[in-house]
Amino acid sequence: MKKLISVEELFNLMNSEKKYVILDCRFDLMNKTYGVDSYKEGHIEGAFLVDVENDLTDNVREHGGRHPFKNHKDFIKIMESYGVDNDTIVITYDDGDMQGAGRLLYQLNNIGFYNVAALNGGLTSYKENGGIIEKKINTPNFNNIHLDTKIDNSFMVNMEYVKSKLYDKNTIIIDSRSNPRYLGLEEPVDKKAGHIPGAKNYFFMDILNIESMKNGSYKSDEVLRKHFEKLDPNKEIIVYCGSGISLMVNALALDKIGIPYKIYPGSFSDWISYDDNKIVTEKE
Numbered sequence: 001m002k003k004l005i006s007v008e009e010l011f012n013l014m015n016s017e018k019k020y021v022i023l024d025c026r027f028d029l030m031n032k033t034y035g036v037d038s039y040k041e042g043h044i045e046g047a048f049l050v051d052v053e054n055d056l057t058d059n060v061r062e063h064g065g066r067h068p069f070k071n072h073k074d075f076i077k078i079m080e081s082y083g084v085d086n087d088t089i090v091i092t093y094d095d096g097d098m099q100g101a102g103r104l105l106y107q108l109n110n111i112g113f114y115n116v117a118a119l120n121g122g123l124t125s126y127k128e129n130g131g132i133i134e135k136k137i138n139t140p141n142f143n144n145i146h147l148d149t150k151i152d153n154s155f156m157v158n159m160e161y162v163k164s165k166l167y168d169k170n171t172i173i174i175d176s177r178s179n180p181r182y183l184g185l186e187e188p189v190d191k192k193a194g195h196i197p198g199a200k201n202y203f204f205m206d207i208l209n210i211e212s213m214k215n216g217s218y219k220s221d222e223v224l225r226k227h228f229e230k231l232d233p234n235k236e237i238i239v240y241c242g243s244g245i246s247l248m249v250n251a252l253a254l255d256k257i258g259i260p261y262k263i264y265p266g267s268f269s270d271w272i273s274y275d276d277n278k279i280v281t282e283k284e
Contacts, residue, residue: 001089003105003255005117006216007129010091014045020089021082025100026123027052027245029189035100042133044093044126048082048140052100052245056107063159065270066189066243069107076111076147083142089115096122096217097208102248106263112150118252120216157238157262159270163277165238167198172231174261175199176241176250177268184281189242192272194279196240201283202228204241204249224257233259240264240271 005013013020024047028034032053039049050056055078058068070078084090090108094100101118108116119126127133165171175195180186182201187193195201207227208217218224231237237260241247244265254261264270271277 001115001117003117003252004120004216004218005091006120007125007131010119010126011129011131013089013091018089019087020091021084022047022091022093023050023082023104024048024094024123025050025052025056025092025104026094027100027103029243029245038095040135040137042135044123045132045134046138047093048138050082050092050100050104052103056103063266063270063273065266065268065273067103067245067269069110069244069265072111072149072151075107076149079108079111079113080145080147081142082140083145084113085145085147086113086115089117091117091119093119093122093126096124097205098122098217098249098252099204099245102252103245106155106248106251106265110152110156111147112152113147120218122217125216155262157264159264159266159274159277162196162238162240162264162271165236166196168236171236171238173199174231174237174239174247174250175201175268176204176239176247177201178203178205181242183283184279190269190272192279194281195284196268196271197278197280198284199240199280200230202250204246207249207253218253218256221257224253228254228257228259231259237261238264240267243267243269 026035026038092101092104182195184194239247244267
């Protein structure tokens with residue numbers, strides 16, 4: 001199943017006899033209650049709320065970053081509680097920034113579940129295309145749901161792996177954060193500023209249609225290919241961000257235009273948790 005779904009495809013799914021679950025993954029790094037507050041104000045008809053901070057994030061430890069993936073056992077139970085089994089199609093969405101939706105998608109991929117797609121344009125596109133909004137709090141009440149899984153770490157890398165690839169001629173490391181954070185000019189969250197040595201800066205917001213999401217939040221494939229034209233698809237591409245959420249936007253875009261990649265979920269917040277890891281504060 002492709003990783004992005006259009007609003008039109010979502011409408012077709014909702015009008016079909018197929019089994020599906022829609023999960024609201026709206027999230028704001030600086031406002032911990034944004035997701036639940038937004039859900040109460042209105043959401044896609046029938047959608048359940050997923051709390052990115054609690055449902056998708058494990059306990060923060062010395063290493064692993066600010067938003068480590070939920071441990072597999074608990075994450076599987078959480079997905080089962082939403083009625084997700086191996087015959088379910090899962091649709092994830094957010095406001096259209098593709099961060100929360102992308103995060104859940106890749107965590108499902110990590111447990112070997114690929115029958116999932118993120119809604120391109122999110123709730124914004126859904127509303128602009130006439131989708132029904134409801135304020136009812138949908139509470140999952142599923143019993144005897146079983147999700148068979150087979151852990152897939154093939155698309156993920158850890159700190160040791162990234163460190164072994166620094167300045168490797170066959171590897172490109174992508175930093176998905178804003179340019180000021182990449183350059184270490186500002187750092188609103190982490191205790192250190194700068195970027196992983198050798199990383200190239202591709203700010204995730206630069207590939208989204210911010211003004212209008214009626215036809216999806218991602219810019220056209222032509223624009224995306226132009227944006228990433230300096231990437232050699234024959235090289236290994238590793239994508240990271242601050243804590244493993246906004247990188248998903250770049251990852252989905254690369255997937256959309258057929259460029260292979262891997263993700264570093266721990267990202268910069270994990271990298272700097274190791275005191276001997278170097279940090280660069282100039283453009284590379």
